Amino acid sequence: xxxxxQSGAEVKKPGASVKVSxxxxxxxxxxxxxxxxxxxxxxxxxxxxxxxxxxxGTNYAQKFQGxxxxxxxxxxxxxxxxxxxxxxxxxxxxYCARGPLVVVxxxxxxxxxxxxGTMVTVSS
Amino acid sequence: DxxxxxxxxxxxxxxxxxxxxxxxxxxxxxxxSNNKNYLAWYQQKPGQPPKLLIYWASTRESGVPDxxxxxxxxxxxxxxxxxxxxxxxxxxYCQQYYSTPYSFGQGTKLEIK
Numbered sequence: 001x002x003x004x005x006q007s008g009a010e011v012k013k014p015g016a017s018v019k020v021s022x023x024x025x026x027x028x029x030x031x032x033x034x035x036x037x038x039x040x041x042x043x044x045x046x047x048x049x050x051x052x053x054x055x056x057g058t059n060y061a062q063k064f065q066g067x068x069x070x071x072x073x074x075x076x077x078x079x080x081x082x083x084x085x086x087x088x089x090x091x092x093x094x095y096c097a098r099g100p101l102v103v104v105x106x107x108x109x110x111x112x113x114x115x116x117g118t119m120v121t122v123s124s
Numbered sequence: 125d126x127x128x129x130x131x132x133x134x135x136x137x138x139x140x141x142x143x144x145x146x147x148x149x150x151x152x153x154x155x156x157s158n159n160k161n162y163l164a165w166y167q168q169k170p171g172q173p174p175k176l177l178i179y180w181a182s183t184r185e186s187g188v189p190d191x192x193x194x195x196x197x198x199x200x201x202x203x204x205x206x207x208x209x210x211x212x213x214x215x216x217y218c219q220q221y222y223s224t225p226y227s228f229g230q231g232t233k234l235e236i237k
Contacts (some may be wrong), residue, residue, distance in 0.1 A: 013127050014126065033192075035226075044217065044218055044228055044229070044230050045137065045166075045219075045228040045229070045231075046228070047224075047225050047226040047227065059224055061224065061225040062225065063225075095173050095174075097173075098176075106224070108162060108221055108222070109179070109221060110164035110176055110179035110180075110219070110221060111164070111166075111174075111176060111219075112176045112179075112185065114173035114174055114175070116173060117173050
């Protein structure tokens with residue numbers, strides 16, 4: 001079936017970086033945008049950006065520009081989100097989610113499939 | 125940036141009754157060129173990722189029970205759950221995908237009265 005499976009929980013110290021993976025299966029990975037969304041404990045959802053797995057093109061929320069990097073490896077149908085210079089308030093669940101077909105301009109579509117989430121804890 | 129505001133923040137409804145959640149965007153999310161509202165609704169149960177319920181403001185995702193419906197246009201939207209079931213206890217979020225940064229409402233927690 002169509003699914004996104006994310007890497008396991010991470011514990012990092014302030015100032016470190018974390019790289020979360022999101023492996024797609026059951027559909028053509030390069031055919032759909034992948035978004036990244038985070039959710040701090042007990043809080044709401046915050047969109048971080050998207051990657052076009054076909055072209056590698058990205059669009060980051062202004063808040064995250066300069067410290068998030070989204071990449072992909074099409075040979076293994078996997079998207080990655082790396083966040084650098086971690087702070088304690090980056091502690092959150094990080095989700096990948098499938099967006100619309102890459103032919104849709106600017107990824108303007110709802111998120112129909114979500115990964116299970118990766119908990120990232122930042123603590124000294 | 126478009127700000128999404130939901131009301132109420134929490135809601136308690138009796139089993140079998142109707143639940144209504146409202147969502148207001150700070151600017152219109154209706155594209156005049158295709159007459160579509162770039163608005164989605166998600167359901168999130170404890171310990172789970174969000175699940176898409178409604179897109180284009182009123183189109184139900186495949187497999188979603190027909191007791192869930194979405195309505196509205198422009199800046200004002202509503203998610204209605206008719207005949208509330210115990211499994212509908214969750215937090216519900218609206219989201220605009222009209223322009224980046226895509227933004228979500230703060231969430232509405234739905235409980236059983």
